[in-house]
Amino acid sequence: MGDAQCKKIGEAIGLLAFEGEMISCERYGSGHINDTFRLVCKDRGVIKPYIIQRINHEVFKDPVTLMKNISGVTSFLRETIIAQAGDPDRETLNIVKARDEKDYCQDSEGNYWRGYLFIEGATTYDKVRNPEDFYQSGRAFGHFLRRLGEYPAKELTETILNFHNTPVRLKAFQEAVKADVCNRAHLVRKEINFVLNRENEADTAMKLLREGRLPLRVTHNDTKLNNIMIDDKTGEGLCAIDLDTIMPGLSIFDFGDAIRFGANTAEEDDPDSSRASLSLELFEIYTKGYLEGCKEVLTAEERTMLPMGAKLMTYECGMRFLTDYLQGDTYFHTSRNNHNLDRARTQFALVADMEKKWVEMVEIINKFQ
Structure with missing residues (x-):
């Protein structure tokens, strides 16, 4: 992975409740603070893409509270989107919980990780194209x-x-x-x-x-x-x-x-x-x-x-x-x-x-x- 702080990503993948067996895991996006990867798993023949991130706890000093914020807001958004007949899997982030039911996991070196469902069929752009x-x-x-x-x-x-x-x-x-x-x-x-x-x-x-x-x-x-x-x-x-x-x-x-x-x-x-x-x-x-x-x-x-x-x-x-x-x-x-x-x-x-x-x-x- 290059970054020494990400060498425990395999451990983190095991701690988060991703479904299926890993096919690939590659760096993703253009962010400069957290380390972001696109994880692809296969579960009974079905391809399931995810995002896994290492939270930069040097910038965000309290990752546990940070994830509490995100969990509360995304859960609220999901309920609101459902009530408005929207698509809750694509119109808000959806956290993949850890196997111990927390909204994050911590590897053996103290790094904090989280997972999200990957939103397919959509793209982010760094510059205004039009x-x-x-x-x-x-x-x-x-x-x-x-x-x-x-x-x-x-x-x-x-x-x-x-x-x-x-x-x-x-x-x-x-x-x-x-x-x-x-x-x-x-x-x-x-x-x-x-x-x-x-x-x-x-x-x-x-x-x-x-x-x-x-x-x-x-x-x-x-x-x-x-x-x-x-x-x-x-x-x-x-x-x-x-x-x-x-x-x-x-x-x-x-x-x-x-x-x-x-x-x-x-x-x-x-x-x-x-x-x-x-x-x-x-x-x-x-x-x-x-x-x-x-x-x-x-x-x-x-x-x-x-x-x-x-x-x-x-x-x-x-x-x-x-x-x-x-x-x-x-x-x-x-x-x-x-x-x-x-x-x-x-x-x-x-x-x-x-x-x-x-x-x-x-x-x-x-x-x-």
Whole structure:
């Protein structure tokens, strides 16, 4: 398998209640955090495909609680999908329990593993191939939020504390600037000032949450295109995957993170930040899909705050990249010099372009009210 932490995969396969005898097991997907494999078994002549994953317990410190979150949400979704006459085997993840009935297993070296039914006839895409894909991802994430509208968000545990808490991220950034452990602050004074010039907006969403004006919801928190499976035949957004960051959160942040990633005219780490801008076409397409998926679930305040969600998520992400640059590139994986700095500059260029196009963004949201 290459990765020493995955050498116990054979043991894990035996501990999870997969049906039949293993035919093959190969690495699968493009994820960078967990180790993912497609397992194929044969049971009395029937081919049965599965996903088996090693949970990265260095990133997710409490895999047991994480799996409790996922189990609760997927069980709820399955019941909801059945009640709506949908296909529960394809429209949500389905956990393969361990032979001891837990939602995970632990190998003899302490690694945590889990299994899922493999969803056939659907594909994930790392990039927007066409506007329809982006529309379908928006519709699917909106539908995901709506289906979980009655799930008690406070029962979920934060798998990564303060994951989307912009004031907390700002404080960490300010501390990194002050410490300047790598003597890099003087090289990025322009970028530092960009962040500080907007610090009065950092608490906007969290303040509305504290005041009860934005509701706490069950949110995905990683709403990239490649976390939606697209049906190969119909082209429709089918199922939200990668639920490790499912937590209590704000709908505007789920919306905003998708816009940050999918409606940018540049790659996230483009070394030429002048290529970064907001595609209003893609912004409108995603908004249409997302609001169709949500239907009546969002409040008027949530709808009004969707542009701010896009801006705050982009601002926060750029701030995190710049924080990591100042601290010596210790969190995000880098593959070249100034990689995190390039990422930060691209995010800030996108924020600046959103500010220029703010009236148009608001008009688009109002179009779908």
